[in-house]
Structures are given as structure tokens and as C-alpha cells.
Amino acid sequence: MKHIRLQINGVWRTGWANPGQTLLDFLREELNCTEVKKGCGKGDCGACTVIMNGISIDSCLTLALQAEGAEIITAKGLGTKDNPHPLQEAFIEKGAFQCGFCTPGMILSAKALLDKNPKPNREEIRRGLSGNICRCTGYRKIEEAVASASERSSNQSDDRELKDQ
Amino acid sequence: MEPLKYIGKRIPEIYAWAKVTGEAPFTDDLRLPGLLFGKILRSPHAHARIRSINTSRALELPGVVTVMTGTDTPGIKYVAQISDMYPLAIDKVRYVGDPVAAVAAETEEIAEEALALIEVDYEPLPAVFDPCEALLDGAPLIHEDRINNLVLNMKRDFGNVDEGFAQSDRVFEDQFSTQAVPHCNMEPRSSAAWKNPDGVLQIWTGTQSPYFVRKEVAHVCNLPISSVQVMEVHCGGGFGSRSKYCEDEGVTALLAIRSGRPVRITFTREEEMTTTRIRHPFILRIKTGVKLDGTLMAREMQVIVDKGAYCHYGPAVTGYAAGTAASSYRIPHFRFNGDIVYTNKQAGGPFRGFGAPQAIFAIESQLDEIAEVLGIDPLELRVKNANRSGDLTPCGWAITTCGLEECLEKVSQAINWKERQKGPKEGRYRQGKGLATAIHVSGSNVFPDGEFSAIELKMFIDGRVSVYKGSGDTGTWANTVITQIVAEELQLPMESIRLISMDTETTPQSLGSFASRVAFEDGNAAKMAAAQLKTFLLESAAAALQVSMDALFLQDGMIVYREDPSKTLSYGDSVFRSPRTVGHILTSAYHYVPPTVRLTPKGYANVSAAYAFSAQGAEVVVDTQTGEIQVKRLVVAQDVGKALNPIAVEGQIEGALAQGMGYALTEELIVDRTTGKVITDCLDRIMLPTAMDIPDESIFLVETQDPEGPYGAKGVGEIGLNPTAAAIANAIYDAVGFRPHKLPIKAEEVYFFLHPEKR
Numbered sequence: 001m002k003h004i005r006l007q008i009n010g011v012w013r014t015g016w017a018n019p020g021q022t023l024l025d026f027l028r029e030e031l032n033c034t035e036v037k038k039g040c041g042k043g044d045c046g047a048c049t050v051i052m053n054g055i056s057i058d059s060c061l062t063l064a065l066q067a068e069g070a071e072i073i074t075a076k077g078l079g080t081k082d083n084p085h086p087l088q089e090a091f092i093e094k095g096a097f098q099c100g101f102c103t104p105g106m107i108l109s110a111k112a113l114l115d116k117n118p119k120p121n122r123e124e125i126r127r128g129l130s131g132n133i134c135r136c137t138g139y140r141k142i143e144e145a146v147a148s149a150s151e152r153s154s155n156q157s158d159d160r161e162l163k164d165q
Numbered sequence: 166m167e168p169l170k171y172i173g174k175r176i177p178e179i180y181a182w183a184k185v186t187g188e189a190p191f192t193d194d195l196r197l198p199g200l201l202f203g204k205i206l207r208s209p210h211a212h213a214r215i216r217s218i219n220t221s222r223a224l225e226l227p228g229v230v231t232v233m234t235g236t237d238t239p240g241i242k243y244v245a246q247i248s249d250m251y252p253l254a255i256d257k258v259r260y261v262g263d264p265v266a267a268v269a270a271e272t273e274e275i276a277e278e279a280l281a282l283i284e285v286d287y288e289p290l291p292a293v294f295d296p297c298e299a300l301l302d303g304a305p306l307i308h309e310d311r312i313n314n315l316v317l318n319m320k321r322d323f324g325n326v327d328e329g330f331a332q333s334d335r336v337f338e339d340q341f342s343t344q345a346v347p348h349c350n351m352e353p354r355s356s357a358a359w360k361n362p363d364g365v366l367q368i369w370t371g372t373q374s375p376y377f378v379r380k381e382v383a384h385v386c387n388l389p390i391s392s393v394q395v396m397e398v399h400c401g402g403g404f405g406s407r408s409k410y411c412e413d414e415g416v417t418a419l420l421a422i423r424s425g426r427p428v429r430i431t432f433t434r435e436e437e438m439t440t441t442r443i444r445h446p447f448i449l450r451i452k453t454g455v456k457l458d459g460t461l462m463a464r465e466m467q468v469i470v471d472k473g474a475y476c477h478y479g480p481a482v483t484g485y486a487a488g489t490a491a492s493s494y495r496i497p498h499f500r501f502n503g504d505i506v507y508t509n510k511q512a513g514g515p516f517r518g519f520g521a522p523q524a525i526f527a528i529e530s531q532l533d534e535i536a537e538v539l540g541i542d543p544l545e546l547r548v549k550n551a552n553r554s555g556d557l558t559p560c561g562w563a564i565t566t567c568g569l570e571e572c573l574e575k576v577s578q579a580i581n582w583k584e585r586q587k588g589p590k591e592g593r594y595r596q597g598k599g600l601a602t603a604i605h606v607s608g609s610n611v612f613p614d615g616e617f618s619a620i621e622l623k624m625f626i627d628g629r630v631s632v633y634k635g636s637g638d639t640g641t642w643a644n645t646v647i648t649q650i651v652a653e654e655l656q657l658p659m660e661s662i663r664l665i666s667m668d669t670e671t672t673p674q675s676l677g678s679f680a681s682r683v684a685f686e687d688g689n690a691a692k693m694a695a696a697q698l699k700t701f702l703l704e705s706a707a708a709a710l711q712v713s714m715d716a717l718f719l720q721d722g723m724i725v726y727r728e729d730p731s732k733t734l735s736y737g738d739s740v741f742r743s744p745r746t747v748g749h750i751l752t753s754a755y756h757y758v759p760p761t762v763r764l765t766p767k768g769y770a771n772v773s774a775a776y777a778f779s780a781q782g783a784e785v786v787v788d789t790q791t792g793e794i795q796v797k798r799l800v801v802a803q804d805v806g807k808a809l810n811p812i813a814v815e816g817q818i819e820g821a822l823a824q825g826m827g828y829a830l831t832e833e834l835i836v837d838r839t840t841g842k843v844i845t846d847c848l849d850r851i852m853l854p855t856a857m858d859i860p861d862e863s864i865f866l867v868e869t870q871d872p873e874g875p876y877g878a879k880g881v882g883e884i885g886l887n888p889t890a891a892a893i894a895n896a897i898y899d900a901v902g903f904r905p906h907k908l909p910i911k912a913e914e915v916y917f918f919l920h921p922e923k924r
């Protein structure tokens with residue numbers, strides 16, 4: 001057992017991790033971050049996606065020990081109800097989820113995509129989401145939501161630029 | 166009539182915020198004090214007798230709280246349709262994965278370690294994996310009481326089929342087969358249970374049908390039904406896999422009782438894929454007689470249903486395939502023969518479509534053959550024989566409203582059917598177009614449990630309402646749609662309504678979320694319960710304001726006097742004053758029984774109060790050098806009656822299309838024919854569609870306003886998948902002349918067809 005320290009959604013947390021424990025199990029079982037979902041535990045579904053130090057990863061393929069000192073973002077940390085993230089707004093408005101099990105991971109993959117490429121085309125969106133399986137929606141509304149979030153964010157930054165001027 | 170304010174609107178899901186943040190709790194997210202982790206030991210053999218089980222080493226492992234084998238349980242089999250399975254095997258194991266023993270331990274790791282310490286002495290028996298071989302004399306017997314491994318033979322005979330064939334100008338005979346598919350819900354199955362201090366066994370499980378779970382768990386635990394309570398929790402996808410009961414709940418409950426502590430079993434992805442109830446593989450022989458002008462005269466279907474090791478809901482699935490085959494297009498005479506056959510494999514169960522996709526693949530593929538031989542356009546042939554409003558199908562389905570013709574018209578226009586290039590195509594990449602249709606129930610009266618939905622409403626003195634709904638919501642937005650209905654009837658904002666579902670202690674019993682029934686049946690119950698509550702409110706307000714009831718109307722939480730809108734009473738005050746109010750709560754409930762008839766043993770009955778229709782068009786491109794098939798476009802026109810929430814309806818259709826495309830081309834549960842082990846045991850091998858695979862899609866919602874449906878709505882959950890594979894298959898034939906007789910349609914088969922010399 002090793003005591004590790006890491007930031008989750010901006011808050012420092014600590015917990016005990018086994019040497020072989022995955023970051024996913026550590027987050028869920030030790031820190032109760034149950035918004036990170038386990039769909040396969042093998043890197044096949046993307047439900048466990050988190051953003052670690054700016055990069056989206058499958059937390060089931062990462063060891064907890066590797067996250068020592070890391071900054072982790074989960075779906076819960078993207079926004080608040082009063083100040084939602086554009087992706088959260090877009091997912092809600094477009095109805096880009098059904099059961100919601102894939103959604104936290106899907107949103108984080110979309111965020112990682114938009115962080116790198118704020119105006120992805122359709123092909124790029126699809127590629128960006130291709131590691132996340134959704135069995136419910138058929139992906140169409142997810143794709144629309146990501147496109148709409150990308151527009152929303154660029155409008156918001158345009159607004160900001162206008163205000164700055 | 167006032168325009169609708171909540172119905173037909175693109176209203177967000179009621180759990181939206183909880184879902185985008187990941188906070189909506191699924192079973193595995195619950196943190197129960199003192200929770201133990203349960204694991205199931207499963208058979209490595211496809212067929213074996215259990216000589217003995219030694220659990221002593223496992224019990225000695227520190228951290229193990231209990232180890233349980235079949236003989237430690239009450240030894241009662243699940244009810245199902247034919248009672249043939251123990252929660253833990255007692256005498257024999259019948260497939261690789263059959264539950265043999267279970268452990269509850271302080272951690273998951275210890276539970277897993279303990280499994281490895283359980284010693285089971287098996288006497289391996291010969292196994293049989295092919296249903297046709299299983300039917301032969303001398304084949305290994307999987308259940309000793311079933312001769313030739315025949316679970317049962319199902320016959321249907323409507324009209325006079327022989328006469329129908331005699332009157333036909335041509336008779337077509339073809340054979341098709343379909344594969345096994347696991348549902349692949351993204352949430353692996355999970356259930357938690359504990360016996361609370363009052364002696365009530367409480368269970369959390371993502372289910373479509375809590376009352377089926379309660380019934381089965383109480384049965385195998387030998388408890389009265391009322392001492393089992395299924396609790397509300399989110400469910401990560403149903404698609405039929407959780408539509409009745411899943412065998413994990415029984416084992417979890419038994420472990421909880423035995424250990425005296427809360428226990429949770431969460432399946433690994435591998436368990437989810439290799440041990441849950443999958444889509445049944447069918448072998449279908451179909452014979453259809455037609456007149457030269459294309460009029461369908463008679464149809465005969467013979468199916469062999471590969472049941473796997475246990476019966477579960479196989480007969481219902483087979484019966485529904487028969488109903489679909491009798492009712493797809495106008496057919497005066499119909500005969501069906503179904504052999505449901507045990508094999509030493511993972512058992513089948515309900516899966517979106519419930520036997521219809523298998524039947525429709527055969528019917529629609531053959532219909533294209535018929536069109537070609539008779540020289541009739543496939544669209545015309547379909548329109549000519551399409552069901553119409555007012556039809557009574559040979560098996561007794563009374564079609565009140567039918568938008569099939571309009572659906573076909575819309576689809577054929579959207580894919581430019583009439584302008585398509587007919588006949589053989591040229592070049593390496595060849596395009597093709599295909600059509601298929603489906604009919605589907607909105608709820609189906611086939612179970613002895615009854616066919617009904619009930620909704621209870623409670624309005625409090627703050628004017629807010631709680632809705633109590635017995636069926637689950639597996640992510641279909643059913644709870645949102647029910648909330649919309651209550652909002653509409655009571656003219657109350659969505660935010661003022663809270664919905665409590667699937668808690669068997671507090672919600673009135675409903676059959677469950679399957680057979681495309683919730684929006685229709687729970688919807689009607691909600692609408693009528695709310696209409697009644699509205700009357701109560703008006704009645705109480707009329708007395709308070711000293712005006713007549715008809716002079717009042719409801720508006721966003723206020724009851725308003727039409728003549729003088731300054732005269733109002735809040736809903737809360739009305740509740741407070743109503744003589745019907747008990748303990749400051751005004752209650753209204755409605756038990757909806759659809760005007761249907763229970764399915765008879767002969768298979769004749771009007772099982773549903775409304776039938777939905779769908780036409781689909783597929784456009785594919787086939788690479789003649791590799792055989793690779795690409796679906797370019799899917800077009801759907803669906804008779805939904807009335808779209809209660811278009812986002813939800815489109816979502817159901819889009820999700821169904823992706824599953825239908827996977828069914829057509831990639832998804833297949835493959836079993837090793839020597840060991841019986843599932844080869845496709847992870848998501849990586851089952852090849853579900855990803856975001857990259859989704860074609861262009863166009864969806865048209867045809868609203869026929871069904872007279873019995875709430876606001877005219879029909880069921881929408883399943884039908885979107887039913888014709889997809891057939892439409893794709895027909896498009897492939899149109900592209901390259903290859904007629905798929907087997908699902909999934911593999912590139913190599915297309916390739917060998919195009920390059921026979923390479924075979």
C-alpha cells in the first residue's frame with residue numbers, strides 16, 4: 001500500500017493505493033469518485049476516461065501510483081449547474097445521452113478533443129470519440145452536441161474578444 | 166382545445182444534469198455500510214455432472230465471509246416460462262459459465278482469490294452446440310426431462326395455408342439464419358442486496374422490470390413476495406437484457422441472506438458478455454405463395470430456435486416471431502412451426518425486437534427475391550401488400566391506425582428509390598439500395614402476470630407532485646415522457662414534478678419496461694391519474710371560489726377563474742381544502758388495462774392496443790475487390806402515432822439503427838465448437854459500431870394519432886432495429902447481386918461470391 005496525493009477537479013485528495021491497483025479502481029473505491037465509470041476495465045470502452053495533466057486517458061489502463069501528484073479532471077469537475085461547461089449544456093440540449101453510463105467518459109473525450117482542436121470537422125469529431133462506446137444513442141446526437149459545444153465556445157470567446165476591444 | 170405545452174416538445178431529460186456530471190447513481194456506485202463483494206464461480210465445462218464441491222479452503226481464507234453452493238440454497242428453480250434453472254447449479258452444469266458457487270468477502274480481490282480455492286469435481290459429459298444436432302436421437306441430453314432437447318414445439322395455423330398455396334401462381338422457399346448477439350449494455354450488470362433489520366430483503370439492481378425481479382428473487386429465496394423490495398437506481402442500458410430478471414439478483418440476495426450483510430455482485434465485462442441472456446440464433450425456413458400480380462397468398466415459417474442451456478423467455482420470443490411473421494404485410498393464411506432447442510451454450514432471452522428482427526430478415530429478403538422473379542418493383546410489391554388501418558391480421562392483431570404506406574412513400578422519396586440505377590452495376594465500388602419494413606406492438610398481452618400499468622400521483626400542499634411509477638427507465642427517457650404527460654395534464658412546470666420509479670414498496674405495480682409499452686401504457690395510466698387529480702383540484706377550488714368547475718382552468722400551479730382572472734387559488738391551497746385530501750396529500754391513481762386479449766395457446770389474440778410501423782431504406786457501397794460493405798445512409802420513416810418528445814423518439818430510433826447495423830454486419834457471439842467457450846468475450850471482439858461507423862441518417866416521424874395511445878402515441882423503443890438488417894441485406898443484393906442468407910453479413914462471403922475462383 002502506498003499513500004498517494006493527487007488533485008481531483010482542483011482539490012487535493014489523498015488515499016491508499018495498492019501497487020497493482022488501477023487509477024480507475026482507486027478513484028472509485030478509495031476516493032468514491034463514482035462519476036468515473038467502469039464499462040470493461042480493459043481499455044475497450046472509454047467509460048473510465050479522465051483527463052490527467054491535460055491528456056485524456058483510460059483510467060483503467062493507468063496505475064494509481066502513476067497519478068501521484070497529477071491533476072485529474074472528471075466529468076463532475078467540468079462545470080456547475082449555474083455555470084455549466086458548454087459541452088454539458090450541449091449534451092443536455094441535444095439529448096446526447098440515454099442511460100448516461102458512457103456520458104462522463106464521452107464528455108471528457110470531447111473536451112480533450114476541443115481543447116486540442118476547438119473547431120473540429122465532422123470527421124475529426126467522430127475520430128475523437130471513436131474510443132468511447134455508446135450502446136444507447138447511436139452517436140448522432142453526441143456528434144451534434146460536440147459540434148454545437150464547439151460553436152458555443154467559439155461564440156463565447158468571440159464575445160469575450162468583442163468585450164475586450 | 167388548448168395547444169399542447171409539454172407534449173410533443175423537445176424537452177431535456179429529467180436526469181440530464183445528473184447524467185452529464187456522472188452523478189446519477191448506478192448500482193455499483195452505491196456505498197452501503199459494511200458492504201461485501203460477491204463473486205460467482207462458473208463452470209469451465211459446457212456440460213458436466215457435479216460430483217462434489219469442496220469449499221473448505223475458500224472458507225479459511227481471511228476476509229471470506231461466506232461461501233455458498235447450490236445445496237446451501239433453498240434449492241428452488243427460477244419460475245421463468247419453464248422452470249429449469251437453479252440460482253447455483255445443483256446437479257449439472259450446462260454451459261461454460263453456469264454458476265456453481267458464490268463467495269462474499271470483504272474485498273473484491275479476496276472474493277476472487279476465494280473462487281480459485283473452491284474445488285469442484287466434475288464429470289465431463291458430451292456436449293452439443295448445434296441445435297440441429299441436439300434434436301437428433303442419441304444427442305447428449307441437456308435436461309433429462311426434455312426428449313431430443315426439445316424445450317417445446319410451437320405451432321400456429323391460421324386460415325387455410327394449403328389452399329393458399331394451391332391458389333398461388335408461384336411458391337418461393339428459402340432458408341435464412343441469424344446469429345447470437347449479446348446486448349452489450351455499457352453498464353455491466355450489478356446488483357446489491359441486504360436484509361434490513363425489519364427482515365425486508367432490499368435489492369438495488371438496474372432493471373427494466375422490478376416486479377419480475379421481486380417475483381423471481383422471492384421465489385428462489387423462498388420468501389413471501391411482500392418481504393422483497395426492489396429499490397430505485399439508474400440502469401445503464403436495457404435493450405431486453407434486464408427486461409424480466411437476470412440471474413445475478415437471485416445469487417446476490419441469497420448471499421446477503423446467508424452472510425447477514427449487504428452484498429454486491431458486479432459482473433466483469435467478460436461475465437456480462439458470456440453469461441447473460443442473449444439474442445437467440447434462429448434458423449428460418451420460409452415458404453410464401455404469391456399471385457403473378459404480387460398478391461401474397463400464404464406464408465409458412467419453420468424455425469429452429471437455438472435456446473442455449475436454459476429456457477428463460479424463449480417461448481415468448483418465438484411466439485412473437487410467429488406473430489410478426491403472420492402480420493408483416495397482408496397475408497390471408499399463415500402457418501408456423503417452431504422448435505425451441507436446448508444446446509450447451511449461453512441461453513437466449515429478450516433482446517430489442519423480441520424475435521421480430523430474425524423473422525423480418527427472412528421475410529424481407531425473400532420479398533425482394535419474389536419481386537425480382539415476378540418483375541415487380543420491390544417498393545410496389547411492398548405497397549401493394551402493406552397493412553392498412555382496419556386490418557385484422559391472421560393471428561388476431563387488430564390494426565387501428567397504420568401509417569405504413571406513408572412511411573414507404575417517405576423513405577422511397579428520400580433515397581430516390583424511383584430514380585435508382587436498376588440491374589447490374591459497374592466499377593469497383595458499387596452502390597445499392599434496399600428497403601424493409603416492420604410492424605410492432607405497443608405493449609403485448611402474453612404473460613400470466615397480466616397486462617397493465619399503474620401510476621399514482623400525490624400532490625402536496627406546496628402544489629408539487631410526486632409521480633410513482635412501477636416500471637424502470639433504462640435510459641429510454643421513459644420517466645421524462647411520463648413527467649411530461651403529468652405536466653401537460655396538470656399544467657405544471659416539469660421542475661415541480663418528481664418521479665419515483667421502480668420501488669416495489671412505494672410504486673404501484675406495473676408490468677415493466679419492455680415490449681415498447683411504457684410510453685403507451687404507463688403513459689395512459691399517468692394521463693388518466695393526472696386528469697383525475699385535475700378534477701379533484703378543480704372541484705376543491707370551485708367550492709372555495711364559489712364558482713362552477715367549468716369556469717376554472719389550470720395554469721402553472723394556479724387555478725384561475727375564466728371570467729375574472731384575478732380570482733385564483735393555488736394548487737397547494739386547493740389540496741389543503743379538498744375533502745379528498747388525507748394528511749395534507751391529495752392522491753390520485755389509475756390502473757390502466759389496455760383493451761387487448763391475452764394470447765391463447767394457439768397464438769391467436771389482439772395482444773396490443775396499437776401497432777407501430779416502420780419503413781427503412783439503406784444505401785450501401787460494396788467494394789468488389791475486398792467484399793467490404795459500407796453503409797452510406799439509413800433512412801427511416803416510422804409511424805410513432807404521436808412523438809411525445811421528439812428528442813427521445815429520435816434517440817430511440819438512432820440507437821436502434823446503430824444496433825441494427827451491428828446486427829447486420831458485425832456483431833456476433835462466437836462459441837468455440839469444441840470447448841463451448843465464448844470467443845468474443847470482450848467489447849474489442851464483438852465489434853459494436855463506433856462513432857466512426859455511423860452513416861448519414863434521415864428520420865421522418867409519421868404521426869397517425871392512435872385513438873388509444875396517450876395523445877395518439879404508439880410504442881417506439883424496439884421497432885427501429887427490426888427491419889435494419891433486412892434493408893442493408895437487400896441493398897447489398899442490389900449493389901452486387903449477392904443475396905445474404907446469414908447474419909452477420911461478412912465481407913469475405915461477398916468477396917467469395919464475387920470471386921468464386923478464390924474460394
Ligand code: FES
Pocket residue numbers: 037038039040041042043044045046047048049058059060061
Ligand atoms: S473501463 Fe476503461 S476503457 Fe472500459
Ligand code: FES
Pocket residue numbers: 096097098099100101102103133134135136137351401402640
Ligand atoms: S447513453 Fe447509454 S451507453 Fe451511451
